[in-house]
Amino acid sequence: MTPFDYHRPETLAEAFRIAGEIPGARYVAGGTDVLVRIRSGRERPNALISLGRIDTLARLELGSVTRIGARATIGQVLDHPELTSAYPLLAQAARPFGSTQVRNLATVGGNLCNASPAADMAPVLLALDARVEIEGPQGTREVPLDAFFKGPGQTDLAPREVLTTIVLEPPGPDARSCFLRKSRVGMDIALTSVAAHLQLADDRLTRVRIAAGAVAPCPLRLRAVEDLLEGRTVEPGLLDEAARLAASEIAPITDIRASANYRRRLTRTLVRRAVAAACEESR
């Protein structure tokens, strides 16, 4: 492992200053991805800037909108009863996330900034219409999460910028949801994951959001599926049609974990099951 300097600023301003002074420095929060890459030699930063002491990044607030500090750990999300009862999807994604040790370190923001196609928090946050707040030396901006991912390992973040907050709208009075995920064993990178979030009133589906992970260069919304389901009543054949449509919206790859074909099959099944389970969920 090549040596690196380690900085622990207490404010964002200080973090921006250090990042400006050290080319090749990179931010780190939980470190569960970054340290693994450094140890394997895939990444060789000359300095790490820890966000661990900037406490403003770790706030969890529920109000007219919900604000999740980017540095909140997966474990903190899981242990927050108000948050998980308002957004059961968050708990469904957080519960099988890594191991207890990983959940205690890994952060929600880190999971997004790592921009893995298989990031476990991404599909549920996409389905919840999350927006992310980004702060940099030039100021603060907000982008919808589905505009944040640019490719495997690539995000909308400019150099020195920090993702500070994930913003969620209230779930809605008739919200239903379901997150399904498949992997070879429980603790493994997802082969496919699907999150569904929708409103169900008078048997009619509205505000339908379907997102999938690990089946394209970025976690993505399945917009054709959403459009198909929007405003419909659940009738025989509809979910099969949604599943078929889902398979056409994704671009999975073959790797050591599974073939593209199997991922496609799995996505079809999970989309159908997730929407069905969301509709059957009692609130």
Next chain:
Amino acid sequence: MSDCRHIGKARPRPDAADKAAGRTLYINDLIRPGMLHGKVKFSEHAHARIVRIDTSRAERLPGVRAVVTAYDTPEIRIGFLNDNFALKRDKVRQFRDEVAAVAAIDPDIAAEAVDLIDVEYEPLPGVFTLDEAMAQGAPLVHEMDARGNPLTTNELSLRYGHESGDLAVAERASAHVVEGRFSTQLMQQSCLGTAGCLAELDMSGNLSIWARTQIPFLAQRDFTQALRALGLPGRNCRVIVPALGGTFGTGLDTHAYEYIAIVLAHRTNRPVKILYNREEEFANLSPRQSAEVEIAQGCDREGRLTFRRVRVRQDNGAYGSWGATFPTVMLLPVTSLYRVPNVSFDARLVYTNNTYCQAMRGYGNPEVTWPIESNLDELAEAASIDPFELRMRNCNEPGETTPMGLQVTTCGLKECMEATAAKLDWGAERRARRGVGMASLIHVGGSGRIYRSDGGGVILKFDDFGQINVSYGGVEMGQGLHSALSLTVAEALGVSPDKVTINPTDTGTCPWDVGTHASRGAFIACNAALAAAEKARAQIFAAAEEVFPRLALQNLERYCVQHPDYRAPTFDLAAAVKADRFELADGQIVLRDAPAEPWLKVDLDRLLRAIHFRGSRGEVITASAFYEPQSDLPDWQKGVGNMSATYAYGAQGAEVEVDEETGEVRIVRMVAAHDVGKVLNPQTLAGQAYGGLTQGVGYALYEEILTEQGRILNPSFTDYKIPTIREMSFPVHLEFIETDDPAGPFGAKGVGEPGLVPTAPAIANAIYDAVGVRIRDLPITPEKVLRALDARRAASAGKQTSTP
């Protein structure tokens, strides 16, 4: 043996507390003054000529103390086929070939130095599949054998076979015959403790080496030969085994990195430690061999087996290890699992440019039990007989001699299968997509003779405080050997297990043992310990004739002072004191015929002191025994010989549920029923059974080393998946059948390996029962199940394809 005080009672193993508290010292923790850290430079090609190695930049790096290659060190040949080298010269034959090594003052510098070594290669065409390797004109992995004779084929010269009865006649006479092709994968042993060693030479050239080994004494022989190669003939070698975090067969061979550590220690005159990290362990140590198996079995109208034909081909990888002798153990299930009168077996091994393979728990047995037990279910279906019923009709029985010549003394297979079926509610109605399956096993239960001696020795040493130190040359690698051994010594000597300490394994202090393999550890150690304890008792009782009366009378005096009204019974003490009338119990020596008076019992430690401190006649008690089991070294080409003193049997069953849309298999519950002879410690036995079953589930469903043109694609636990508590959260019912084997210590058989042997076919048979598809290559991934379901749906829908 029902009156045992310790044997058969659950008791935490002696190493448990320190391991749980993180206080146990593993190889990782060992430090010697002046110690250097070694690091190996591995090949970057599967098959290539070495054109040039430039070590100059590495040598100049501050902190580097030595850089070695095959070009500047003596040749050290390794492996029982002598086809491997500590450092490679002229060409590399696999990605993990060791081309150079470094010793430096810290591990980071060593790693940096290895990166600075520049090797120029001329790539050669490689062979990566059995068919490629066996094709006419295929590139040769080895151009010469160990004696320098030219080779014309990649096939190893090792030959394994068996022929008994008349197969052609039996096949023609069969009412039902089913054939099939099955395959198994490369499997990682996944030891929690990664490989490592620490080598140190004294000023005279005597070697001490701390090693992750299961064969301290065979390793001592290997390393002594290496000393000779280094120009140190006649020097001594001492192999010390620190606490080990699992071995699972990886310790049956000596490894290139161990010889490299010796070479570096010799070059630098400093202790050198080499420790593999997890990625190195995955990429540069040998996994369990894969196998391709063709099988045919037949039965008559009543379901009695008529014949079994098994053909095995194995990708050996680039070099030979003891793993190349897997077929010696395959012979057991092939010839002797169920009664089958006509058997034909042939196994071939082929060199390729893939990673070379080595032993793992089960040693060839799971590889053939998988096809035998899967194919047996197919035969049962062809014969319209319930699979459990078919197995029962062919069940082995005590007293039989099998086609291999195995002499079955005790056999609890029938009871194991009955327990498995009962606990699975065999034959009960189940919901859709659920099914049950079972499979059985035979394994060596009284060691397995693969060497001219299959024995092991034990030394018992008594001190003035009644503590007994036990030295045994086999290896505690996490399996619980020391628990079984301490309970055995405690039982035999009538002391608390707390008074028994098992010494670290060290060839300098322990008597010879062939190695801890073949599920033989407790069987051999406890038998040797019982023999040593008998000798110790004889010594103690002989000396007690002299010292016991004096100690008893002192007791009586003291007792009378404390109990003034006490009237001692009339009793002729002098007449009762005879060496053969003593007994040891509860940490005391007593006289069998004497009244149960408290003063007639003497604490063992006091007795030992009295035996010690008596002038010129004083003695301290030590006793040793060497136990050699009654078995024969088989003729491997004929596949005949009674290789073990007894045989272990078992059966496992699974209930599974299959998701027909995803292909996922969920295990609902499992049963493991094992003929263990006798339960020594139910706690450690359960650990072995659960652990074996878990590894069996991994073999069945999840684990596989993936390669591409010889390169390992998943060298980490991120990408190589073993089952965790999440996968193992189904109920497992354990059933131990006690058959009180006459050869076993207290009747016990070996239990180390059987736990994973029948797991995969039991699960595969349950999948077939659930959804009607048979998977023939391991692991059974959801993708394979889904593909098989698709194929079946397509076939039943009149050749319509159903994929998107």
